[in-house]
Amino acid sequence: MxxxxxxxxxxxxxxxxxxxxxxxxxxxxxxxxxxxxxxxxxxxxxxxxxxxxxxxxxxxxxxxxxxxxxxxxxxxxxxxxxxxxxxxxxxxxxxxxxxxxxxxxxxxxxxxxxxxxxxxxxxxxxxxxxxxxxxxxxxxxxxxxxxxxxxxxxxxxxIDIIKDYYIYIAIISLIIGIILTFILTKIITEPILRLNKVARKMANLDFSHKYNVVSTDEIGQLGESLNYLSEKLSFTIDELNKANKKLREDIEKERRLDKMRKEFISNVSHELKTPIALIKGYAEGLKDNVIDDIESKNFYCEVIMDEAEKMSKLVKDLLDLSQLESGHYSLNKEKFNICNLVDKVLNKYSPIFKEKNINVSIKKDDDKMYVNGDRVRLEQVLVNLINNALNHIGAERVLEVAIRRLSNNAIISIYNSGNFIPEDEIDRIWESFYKVDKSRARKYGGTGLGLSIVKNILKLHNSNYGVRNVKNGVEFWFELELISIDNKNY
Ligand SMILES: Nc1ncnc2c1ncn2[C@@H]1O[C@H](COP(=O)(O)OP(=O)(O)O)[C@@H](O)[C@H]1O
Ligand SMILES: [Mg+2]
The missing domain is CATH 3.30.450.20 (PAS domain)
Known part of the structure; x- marks a missing residue:
């Protein structure tokens, strides 16, 4: 028992x-x-x-x-x-x-x-x-x-009297003894029971309970040691948990990276497969002399040059993206008027707009909106977005660029008439190599990297950005934080 x-x-x-x-x-x-x-x-x-x-x-x-x-x-x-x-x-x-x-x-x-x-x-x-x-x-x-x-x-x-008397004394002593013993055992065992409770909680890895030390005797010291042990254990287990969590996160990250690498390689190989096959086929055709007329030969050469150009663009985009995604790419920031940059890019495109018969318009809230950013990279953003707009412009041929001022931000939006982007795919277009219509992208030489580059540049600027399907077309937009300028000409 x-x-x-x-x-x-x-x-x-x-x-x-x-x-x-x-x-x-x-x-x-x-x-x-x-x-x-x-x-x-x-x-x-x-x-x-x-x-x-x-x-x-x-x-x-x-x-x-x-x-x-x-x-x-x-x-x-x-x-x-x-x-x-x-x-x-x-x-x-x-x-x-x-x-x-x-x-x-x-x-x-x-x-x-x-x-x-x-x-x-x-x-x-x-x-x-x-x-x-x-x-x-x-x-x-x-x-x-x-x-x-x-x-x-x-x-x-x-003596008989004493003996009688003694019986009473014995009974009274026994009663008092029982009461005192009861109190004494309570005093002695109570802290031990409390210690036991704390120890049991500790065994279940619950370190929130502490022994309340009230005496300096051995039990008090034991209680102190138990508290110390509990603190140490709690700290160590915490550390272990943290390390474990980090390890798991690292493994998960590694796994994701590995998956991304594999996807990346498969994407790049896929992108290169068509131009290489074309170049190989047309070069062999040229070598085997299957064609005699100079026109056909020129056509063959043009295809080869065209495909080589696509490969070159792909490699350039890849290099850009890998730089921007490296995590230690530093922007070359300067203060400048974003309106001027937009004007400059649109000017460069004006012959193309004319040639393609595009109905361009620009709306500005203000002529002077100063931002602190990487002028070259932001130009790249604008170029990519305008290129996309041109590639998907549709029959109406409307392109609208707007620079709006909203509280402390400039919001630059580029609208083109054309087909909507399917809502279930609209979030994915920012991923590398993602194209809604692959055969169409191939026709205009798209690699699916353009928006990925845009996204990375804007993230480095801590800018919000997005896309929405609007009336008869698609609108891409991004924000840039405005800075105050004291009449300086940048
Ligand atoms: N202005 C736009 N209108 C409709 N779809 C667009 C537009 N811009 C981008 N997209 C879709 O997003 C995809 C990814 O764009 P992007 O990364 O620039 O690749 P790419 O232009 O090389 O196809 C495109 O393939 C296209 O499907
Ligand atoms: Mg593009």
Whole structure:
């Protein structure tokens, strides 16, 4: 059976108390009587010595003292002269023929001993009553004998009283003992129970509970150690968890990177496959002389040059993108008027607009909107977006560029008439190599990297950007934070 510490302690202390009480009881019953009689004997002897000391030959002079002593010891004193006359007590009347209280059955040897100055101490049974009497008999002077007697019955009665009394004391002590033991075990076990509770929580990796140290004893110290252990463990497990989380994140990142690399390689190979096959086919055609006329030859050469140009553009875009995505590309920032940059790009395109019969318009809230950015990279953004607009412009042939001021930002938007981008694909067009219509992209030489480059440049500028399908077309937009300029010409 498993007993709790509390029960064990309680029973131990109770047992100890009972043993002590039992021992006291045992010694009382067994030895208290004889010890008491011994003491009484000593007492009587010392009184007899006292009487011998004060006796100066005349018994009458010590009557009072003798009476006092009789009352003190609860016994009686007898003084007998050698002629048999009883000198004390004075009320003794031998003529009534009664056995006097001074009677003592002394043996001859005892008498010899007394007459030679010795003292006889004896317990004898009263010849008439069933009473035991303790007597001390000693010579008072050369012709007188002193007898001091005390009933042993009174002694035994005293012992019986003590024994009765002891039972009450034992019962009361036991009750008080049980209560004290109860309190004591509670005081001792309570902190241990609290320690145990904390330790159990710790075992379940719950370190939020602390032991409240109230004492400086061993248990208090144990509590402190437990708290320290808990803190250490909690810290270490936290660190471990953090390290573990980081490790998992790293693995996840590595996995994603690996996936991206694989996708990238497959995308690049895919992009290169068509131009390489075309170049190979047309070059072989040229070499094998399957064609004789110069026109066809020119056509073959043009295809080869065209495909080589596409490959070159792809490689340039890839290099750009890898630079921008490297994570340590730093922009070459300067303060300039974004309106001027937009005008400049549109000017460059004006022959193309004319040639393609495009209906261009530009709307500006203001002519001077200064931003802090990389002029070359932002030009690249504009060029990419305008190129895309031209590639998807549709039959209406409308292109609208706008620069709006919205609180502290310039919002540059480029709208082209044309087909919507399907809503379920609109978020993916910013991914590398993503094209909504692949065969169409191939016709205008698209690699699917343009918007990815745009996205990276704008992210480096901390700019918001986006695309939405609007009335009869598509609008791309991006924000640039405006800066205040004190009449300076940038
Ligand atoms: N102005 C636009 N109108 C409609 N679709 C567009 C427009 N701009 C981009 N897209 C779609 O987004 C895709 C990705 O664009 P981009 O990254 O520039 O690649 P690319 O121009 O080489 O095809 C395009 O293939 C096209 O499907
Ligand atoms: Mg493009």
């Amino acid at each position: 498993r007993r709790s510490l509390k029960t064990k302690l309680f029973l131990s202390i109770l047992l100890l108390t009972s043993i002590i009480l039992g021992l006291v009881w045992f010694f009382n019953v067994k030895y208290l009587g004889s010890y008491y009689i011994e003491r009484k004997k000593d007492n009587l002897v010392s009184y007899s010595n006292h009487i011998k000391n004060i006796y100066k030959g005349d018994t009458r002079k010590i009557y009072d003292e003798l009476e006092r002593i009789e009352n003190l010891i609860g016994g009686n004193i007898t003084i007998v002269a050698s002629n048999g006359e009883i000198e004390y007590p004075i009320s003794y009347r031998p003529q009534y023929g009664r056995m006097g209280r001074g009677f003592i059955p002394i043996s001859k040897e005892d008498l010899k001993e007394i007459l030679s100055g010795g003292t006889v101490i004896k317990i004898f049974k009263h010849p008439k009553f069933d009473i035991r009497i303790l007597s001390v008999v000693t010579p008072l002077s050369s012709d007188k004998i002193l007898i001091i007697q005390s009933s042993v019955a009174s002694i035994e009665e005293g």
